[in-house]
Amino acid sequence: MVEPETFTFLADLGMNNRKAWMDEHRVERDDALRNFAGIAMTLHDYADRFDPFVADARIKPKQSYTKFFQEPRDRIGRALYRADVDVFANAGHPTEDVGYYLHIEPGNCYAGAALFQPSKAALSRLRTRLVDDPNGLKAILADPEFKKTFPDGVVTRKPLGAVPDGFVNSDPAAPYLKMVGLGCRKDLQDALLLDDDVIDVLIPIFRTAGQLVRYFD
Numbered sequence: 001m002v003e004p005e006t007f008t009f010l011a012d013l014g015m016n017n018r019k020a021w022m023d024e025h026r027v028e029r030d031d032a033l034r035n036f037a038g039i040a041m042t043l044h045d046y047a048d049r050f051d052p053f054v055a056d057a058r059i060k061p062k063q064s065y066t067k068f069f070q071e072p073r074d075r076i077g078r079a080l081y082r083a084d085v086d087v088f089a090n091a092g093h094p095t096e097d098v099g100y101y102l103h104i105e106p107g108n109c110y111a112g113a114a115l116f117q118p119s120k121a122a123l124s125r126l127r128t129r130l131v132d133d134p135n136g137l138k139a140i141l142a143d144p145e146f147k148k149t150f151p152d153g154v155v156t157r158k159p160l161g162a163v164p165d166g167f168v169n170s171d172p173a174a175p176y177l178k179m180v181g182l183g184c185r186k187d188l189q190d191a192l193l194l195d196d197d198v199i200d201v202l203i204p205i206f207r208t209a210g211q212l213v214r215y216f217d
Helices: 004-015 019-024 026-045 052-056 120-132 134-142 144-149 196-216
Strands: 085-089 099-104 109-115 182-188
Touching: 004 026, 004 099, 019 026, 026 085, 026 099, 026 196, 099 196, 109 196, 120 134, 120 196, 134 144, 134 196, 144 182, 144 196, 182 196
Parallel strands: none
Antiparallel strands: 085 099, 099 109, 109 182
């Protein structure tokens, strides 16, 4: 699924995060982009085995993975480029709806379901859902299969120090209201993703993560 050269390119990019270096390695970049588009197609081709809504969605592979260049407002740290990529399998838009993803980063690969970089409107919908039905999320987190697959429960890439304005610390959903985007993740070894049959490993991960997707539908 993931080509060895893709891992090599991402590792090299992480150590040479400069425009001049990227310009000199356009061939390797384009090869990696083709690999990501192929992975997106594979995830959607097999989606009928984990989510019929995704299987029925019309997707554009080139719009189903994160881009290397980081816009200033979305930038994490000072790096100009991301040296990791998320490939999505969504029934909706990846920045508007919770969906399935495969995170590709040398030494830090994982898969699950999430909306890690929501738009302002999408974040508002997430928070409303959490406040309206905190017990629904609690039930998912207590599910034995979910706990086994995702022992860390719900995680975020960007935590807040306090609940956002308009909410209170006593709200049962307070820990999740402090998350600017959230999801679940299952760690994967890089070597596993080199195997074309890894889709058979990803499908049950996505099927279990589907509980979180359906909760936020």
